[in-house]
Amino acid sequence: MTNSQLSPGVVPGRLSSEDYAANFTDVAPPLDGHEARVAADRCYFCHDAPCITACPTSIDIPLFIRQISTGTPEAAAKTIFSQNVLGGICARVCPTENLCEGSCVRETAEGKPVEIGALQRYATDTLMAKNAHPFTRAAATGKRVAVVGAGPAGLSAAHRLAMKGHDVTIYDARAKAGGLNEYGIASYKAVDGFAQKEVDWLLQIGGITVKTGMALGVGITLKGLSADYDAVFLAIGLAGVNALGLPGDDKDQVIPATDFIADLRQARDLATLPVGRDVVVIGGGMTAVDAAVQSKLLGAENVSIVYRRAQAQMPASRVEQDHALANGVRIIANAAPVAVHGNGAVREVEFAYTRAGVKGLELTAETFRLKADQCFTAIGQALEGAPEGLTLAGRKIAVTGAGRTNLAGVWAGGDCAAGGDDLTVTAVAEGRDAAEDIHLALMGA
Structure with a gap:
């Protein structure tokens, strides 16, 4: 963690090894074959399928569900992967209740949608378990593309470019590829090292080289990459964290939730990870929920999420909020932090209640x-660390069309690019679409 000085209340090993194992099992156990066929039989196979429209990667959901119902889950997986090569992790982390399942006709009619996410996981897991890759590379084009960032957008772009016959080199600052899939989501959503297994499976397409420990300004520059490669795709994510900007926010044990989650994801033994007795999480998104729930699962006694607006306005989905509540996390809405108190390390966080005013909150x-x-x-x-010369839109890289930046030969996508939702599935779609546009540009179409 960034702040390593521990207060008396922040200790490792709060639970037994059996408790850690039980607490961090798969939050949504996979369907077996019979369960998958029963779930698939609930689909109406709508011809105008609102679920497809709601999916950022436009997977043909009725088709892959029909393929499951006819006993061909491997074909279903190829239908999924053709649109979303990271369909395995997306089946685990997508807020399906807000996307495909939220648009399902059965959700509208009955309040119980087809289990699209679980069915997608069943299909993709079935194919990946056979260590089979459903795609082959096209003939080599002789073109070279640099991808900066090995998260969902970068991996998606790299795979599509390699499939088209281009040689791709991915650069990433971390020790492992995967981005937020590896470092930024709750471990109970992707158990048994799934994120790395998915990266290894994706790389079976061939033509992709991954270089870790390298980032813009650390071993590489955008200018150098543009000179050495035929195209560059930036998928650098959002590595910076917003500071509280409050009195006392520099005290020990005031830690970015992303650092805590990354430490947990990389911990070989959860018993070595220190956690407080009284934990406060400031924020209302998926990261806040993941940090809060995992604090509780590590043995924290009192965990509170505090969000400045109404609970109904929290970015985290209702399903995620309910999951937090079911794990004993308290959610306090309409309150914003004003100060952090303590002598060296945090002891209390002070909040003020909020209200809607003429000029906003x-x-x-x-x-x-x-x-x-x-x-x-x-x-x-x-x-x-946005590269010099790139035009920004607000606090992200400005793009037009399928990720084109203002610099010739440079594309961008994923969380670092303006315009999209900060979701894994959106990043995958943007990486895929940018790769298609890069391919057309490289081939002179």
């Missing part, structure tokens, strides 16, 4: 304090 004079020996901040991330 405003603080009231009514305040309260929450006891905290550990405080995780999940108030958004920011672009870090």
